[in-house]
Amino acid sequence: MFQSICEAIGKKIINGCAAAGRMSMLFMETIKRLKDADMKEVFRQMALLGADSLPIVLMTILCTGMVFSVQTAKEFVRFGAASSVGGIVAIAMARELVPVLTGVVVAGRIGAAIAAEIGTMKVTEQVDALRVMAANPVSFLVVPRFIAIVLMMPVLVVFANLIGNIGGWVVAHYYAGIGTFTYENSIKVLAETYDMVGGMIKSSVFGAIIAIVGCYKGLNAPNGAEGVGLATTASVVLSIILIFITNYFLSILLYV
Amino acid sequence: MYEKEPVIKIRKLKIAFGSKVVLDEIDLDLYPGETLAVIGPSGTGKSTVLKVMTGLLAPTSGSVVIQGREVSGFGEAEWDELRKFMGVVFQYSALFDFLTVGENVAFGLRRHFNLSEEEIQAKVTDLLQMVGLPDTAKMMPSELSGGMKKRVGLARALAMQPQIVFYDEPTAGLDPVMTMTISRLIRKTQQQLGVASLLVTHDMESAFLAADRIAMLYNGRIVQVGTVPEIKNSTNPVVRAFISGQELKKEDLNGKQ
Numbered sequence: 001m002f003q004s005i006c007e008a009i010g011k012k013i014i015n016g017c018a019a020a021g022r023m024s025m026l027f028m029e030t031i032k033r034l035k036d037a038d039m040k041e042v043f044r045q046m047a048l049l050g051a052d053s054l055p056i057v058l059m060t061i062l063c064t065g066m067v068f069s070v071q072t073a074k075e076f077v078r079f080g081a082a083s084s085v086g087g088i089v090a091i092a093m094a095r096e097l098v099p100v101l102t103g104v105v106v107a108g109r110i111g112a113a114i115a116a117e118i119g120t121m122k123v124t125e126q127v128d129a130l131r132v133m134a135a136n137p138v139s140f141l142v143v144p145r146f147i148a149i150v151l152m153m154p155v156l157v158v159f160a161n162l163i164g165n166i167g168g169w170v171v172a173h174y175y176a177g178i179g180t181f182t183y184e185n186s187i188k189v190l191a192e193t194y195d196m197v198g199g200m201i202k203s204s205v206f207g208a209i210i211a212i213v214g215c216y217k218g219l220n221a222p223n224g225a226e227g228v229g230l231a232t233t234a235s236v237v238l239s240i241i242l243i244f245i246t247n248y249f250l251s252i253l254l255y256v
Numbered sequence: 257m258y259e260k261e262p263v264i265k266i267r268k269l270k271i272a273f274g275s276k277v278v279l280d281e282i283d284l285d286l287y288p289g290e291t292l293a294v295i296g297p298s299g300t301g302k303s304t305v306l307k308v309m310t311g312l313l314a315p316t317s318g319s320v321v322i323q324g325r326e327v328s329g330f331g332e333a334e335w336d337e338l339r340k341f342m343g344v345v346f347q348y349s350a351l352f353d354f355l356t357v358g359e360n361v362a363f364g365l366r367r368h369f370n371l372s373e374e375e376i377q378a379k380v381t382d383l384l385q386m387v388g389l390p391d392t393a394k395m396m397p398s399e400l401s402g403g404m405k406k407r408v409g410l411a412r413a414l415a416m417q418p419q420i421v422f423y424d425e426p427t428a429g430l431d432p433v434m435t436m437t438i439s440r441l442i443r444k445t446q447q448q449l450g451v452a453s454l455l456v457t458h459d460m461e462s463a464f465l466a467a468d469r470i471a472m473l474y475n476g477r478i479v480q481v482g483t484v485p486e487i488k489n490s491t492n493p494v495v496r497a498f499i500s501g502q503e504l505k506k507e508d509l510n511g512k513q
Contacts, residue, residue: 120353121352121353124348124350124353125346125347125348125350126350126351126352126353128312128344128346128350129344129346129350129351129352130352131311131312131332131339132310132311132312132339132342132344133339133363133364133367133416134335134336134337134339134340134364134367134368135363135367136332136336
């Protein structure tokens with residue numbers, strides 16, 4: 001009994017390490033093959049990705065900005081710190097909330113789509129077909145998606161920051177009675193451009209994670225329609241976990 | 257035909273996944289210009305033979321020589337050089353579902369040949385005509401029936417003028433009429449283009465019609481290799497049972513995986 005539990009745990013750990021290794025290898029190969037990128041396909045992926053995720057990202061961040069303002073504005077006014085609300089909301093959004101939440105939303109929307117699409121290609125032998133036609137699956141499938149997400153994430157972040165701060169201002173102004181000038185000035189005084197640049201860098205890293213995890217899970221999908229479903233779920237869960245872990249270290253690296 | 261050096265020469269090929277042995281030291285030759293059918297019940301490693309020959313699976317041990325070169329240690333880049341001379345027709349046709357039928361056929365041409373757009377379109381039209389599917393170039397694979405997809409798969413495999421063509425269960429899941437159509441198409445392709453073909457199938461009728469020689473694979477071993485008449489008149493109990501569709505007796509099931 002005890003032995004079998006130990007064996008099961010050990011097996012899980014070994015499998016986990018092996019998967020981490022293979023994912024790192026896929027990442028290295030993707031970097032090595034960046035030069036093979038078909039720019040037409042990259043632009044197609046970027047358009048697909050941006051158009052697909054922008055509305056949900058904006059919706060998520062608008063609500064986050066508003067709720068953050070709800071929780072801070074009145075309390076800050078009570079302590080006579082009304083002039084800090086705008087800056088606090090802006091910094092929190094730019095540094096942490098926007099990149100992480102955008103990452104989570106894109107992982108759920110785009111990461112899942114990638115895993116499902118490539119997984120379907122894998123189980124219907126289309127990936128094998130690419131290989132026997134001397135078209136490398138990494139160059140052909142992974143590289144364009146990788147470049148597209150890494151480039152599009154910071155763009156989404158810029159739009160998200162804009163809408164998040166508008167949401168914050170609406171609530172601060174109409175709910176807590178903070179003047180527009182005070183709010184705007186607070187952002188100017190407290191927040192720096194670097195706050196947002198750091199968030200953009202973070203989001204690119206998250207994009208790379210989403211692309212590699214989604215492609216890896218798709219390329220290694222178990223056979224059958226069920227396999228595609230498993231690959232899709234696994235890719236979303238793993239991407240989100242990795243985003244949160246990576247975010248902690250990136251925050252220390254970028255802002256401490 | 258058989259005095260020439262084989263295009264593919266397999267010696268003592270072994271494939272194992274962990275402790276499960278799929279192919280157990282098999283020898284097989286594919287000669288230029290012939291169609292060799294590998295037959296056998298499902299799960300005996302027929303498709304594995306094809307995967308090894310196209311570099312999708314590395315052998316556990318043994319030797320695979322393709323066009324005079326030992327390929328068992330080849331990397332993906334070296335395989336890609338060889339694959340430019342190969343065409344593969346997949347079991348479920350494996351057409352790229354994000355491309356039109358025409359673009360599927362043109363895929364290899366666009367990547368590996370320096371042709372003008374008119375030349376590519378002309379070739380695509382010719383190939384689709386050859387497999388009996390003119391005017392389908394603009395359609396998406398999802399609009400086609402199973403038999404039509406198989407034929408488009410064949411057109412795609414032949415587009416790069418391969419020297420070796422592989423067929424993985426080309427007639428699986430098709431009605432009897434379409435099965436015969438595809439088998440005749442395989443025969444016609446080989447006669448017209450003079451390519452070496454390897455046909456993996458469990459359909460005896462199809463193998464008899466399309467192949468020159470037949471190799472029977474059973475439990476990871478080659479039971480018999482011979483010409484079509486030799487196999488038809490075989491005295492080997494496993495081959496006879498398989499041809500007549502009888503269940504194999506207990507004493508034949510040595511080392512069933």
